[in-house]
Amino acid sequence: MSEIRPLSPLPQVLEFLRTRRSRPAKTLRAPYPDRATVAELLEIAARTPDHGKLEPWRFIVLTQGALTRLADLAEARGTDLGIDPDKVAKARASFDTAGCIVAVVASPKPSEKIPQLEQTLSAGAVCLALVNAAQAAGWGANWLSGFAAHDQEFRAQGLGLTPEETVAGFIHLGTEGAVPPDRPRPDTAALTDWVST
Known part of the structure; x- marks a missing residue:
């Protein structure tokens, strides 16, 4: 029987997580990750908690003409819905100025054990x-x-999703065009209760 050993600490990973900061989508530039790179990133992302191994999500990788088509559709839908023109312009620009977006689709599976x-x-x-x-x-x-x-x-219309599916997020990928300043972080002490009884 093999001896159970604790995991070895990975200080470089902890430092990355401690200092990570999203890059504003509007600052991302070419070059964009190629197909093989995106595929590798998706394999890593798929190693995520998934109670019941249902894989209740899928990916749609959007590039080139798909982004132009979605920019047009976002503008049309925003106008039809009566959304504030500034918000419509922002939605259009989020597709128009992008080079690579991964739509993470929440795709729930029927399950008696795993709640939606x-x-x-x-x-x-x-x-x-x-x-x-x-x-x-x-x-x-x-x-x-x-x-x-x-x-x-x-x-x-834009992504071919079923009525049960939603977009969990549009993940914009590209080369960092500017380093944003850090922003104030949560006071975790104020948000934490320690319960021992």
Whole structure:
């Protein structure tokens, strides 16, 4: 019987996580990760908590003409919905100025044991895992949503999603164009209760 040993600490990983900072999508530039690189990042992101091994998420990698098409659709849908023109312009620009976006699709599976909420949380975990994997690989990354992610008509027309599916996040990937300043971080002591009885 083999001896059980504790995991070895990885200080460089802890330092990366301690100092990680998303890069604003509008600052990401070419070159963008190629297909093989994105595929590797998706493999890493898929190693995420998934109660019941349901894989309640999937990926749609958006590049080139797909981004132009989605920019047009975001503008049309925003106008149809009567959304503030500034928000519509921002949604359009998020696709227009991008070079590579991964849509992480929350795709719940029927299950008597695993509630849909847990499946949705797993999709969110995939989003963060993808952002962290991309940044650890030297890419800039940002997790966005916006009204298009929540509009069923946009999801169906633009991405071919079923009515049960939603967009957990649009993960923008590219080369870092500017280093943003850090922002104030949560006071974890104020947000934490320690319970021992």
